[in-house]
Amino acid sequence: MRIGIVGLGVISKVYLETLREFAETTVTAVADLVPERASAVVGARATSVDEIYTAPDVDLILNLTIPTAHSAVARSAIAGGKHVYGEKPLAISTVESREILSLAENAGVQVGCAPDSVLGTGVQTARATLDSGGIGAPFAATAFMTTPGHERWHPDPEFYYRHGGGPLMDMGPYYISALVTLLGPVRRVVGMASTPQATRTIGSGPRAGTVFPVEVATHVTGVLEHNTGALSTMMMSFGVWAGQLPRIEIYGTEGALSVPDPNGFEGTVSVFHPSDPQWSVVQPSAGYLGANRGCGVVDMVRAIDHGMPSRASGELAHHVLDVMESLLAAADSGKSVDVLSMCDRPAAVPLGGGD
Structure with missing residues (x-):
């Protein structure tokens, strides 16, 4: 599964390390409102926040933005036909989170969310x-x-x-x-x-x-x-x-x-x-065993591959x-x-x- 990351704050470093350990996932693109953060990531293509949602080399958007942006990023990812996994909470209100789940169901994509601890x-x-x-x-x-x-x-x-x-x-x-x-x-x-x-x-x-x-x-x-x-x-x-x-x-x-x-x-x-x-x-x-932030993304990818519900859903x-x-x-x-x-x-x- 090709992963595109939106939001490259402190927690992104741990996610990057975890996702690189598993054969099921590869980080292909990264984006941040501060472009320098994206260009500093080694081994992934730096792109814009707007472009990453429709990027042909991205299957799943990993949403690591601040809570108030979670809903907007998730909606944009789903509109681009991408699966989406986000940091917690899924949104800042149940009105927003319910909309995310409805949009994902209609689009035929999966939604996952931390915590995966x-x-x-x-x-x-x-x-x-x-x-x-x-x-x-x-x-x-x-x-x-x-x-x-x-x-x-x-x-x-x-x-x-x-x-x-x-x-x-x-x-x-x-x-x-x-x-x-x-x-x-x-x-x-x-x-x-x-x-x-x-x-x-x-x-x-x-x-x-x-x-x-x-x-x-x-x-x-x-x-x-x-x-x-x-x-x-x-x-x-x-x-x-x-x-x-x-x-x-x-x-x-x-x-x-x-x-x-x-x-x-x-x-x-x-x-x-x-x-x-x-x-x-x-x-x-x-x-x-030896898990860290990001194992929920891997678990979700495996669930998608096997047609099963993901655990951090x-x-x-x-x-x-x-x-x-x-x-x-x-x-x-x-x-x-x-x-x-x-x-x-x-x-x-x-x-x-x-x-």
Whole structure:
């Protein structure tokens, strides 16, 4: 599959490295609004953003732009007859993401979306443990992501604090995608949110000291009710200086499961049974080995080749976005909100990815 990349920021370097490791993918063209970024990429043709969507040597557009541009890039790629895989979120609203999926279906092309970290050995080994009955019937989970904020290290952090940003939209896709992979889709949510700081200050780079406004909730907490009846308690925050909370834990009728950071591909999975007072490490038993950003593109290409649904699919990304949007709506209304979209629980990944 011939890949054209739109957006050559920091994350593009990792994608380029990953895609060059697999025989199924080759990066043929790259484009960025800053032409110098495209010309600096070795081994791919630098072109314009407008031209890449209709380029004859491109089959799939990899969309690595900022969140507010995700929808426009995806629509342009689909209009050019290209498959499209994007960074998360799929769009900044479910209205936009629903349109992307509809356009892709009509055009006969596929849509995929990050995060693909759920395809690594961490989340997939945890899933295999659940599916084998390792902790009995899962009935609850916790998911925590806390940080003081990205402005401490990012030289241009404003977009994290505008519409489409915030801890939920930025980091929530990792955690909710993992929860859906582990426990299935979500049918209802309740939530609350706050914005403790009205402004933030850039802490590094040439613009250090610059103060900018915060336009979104920076502390979001809520409960997700899965179709199975399991309840996941979440907290996503850009306001916590330090914490010792677990990333994700799953609680079952016969034990508990500790899941590593879903923002990573590996990590230690541990299980607790009442018959043993110690947590036991579960050896990797499923997932892509040594994976990194971009394995979801490879997984999507393999799915297209075999006529199968991809695991990091547009449908999953739309559902995750719907869950996040519903959580914020619940926080605004003070009432529970039904999640109207639905998706299949993605297929499990065999150890090594099945390659």
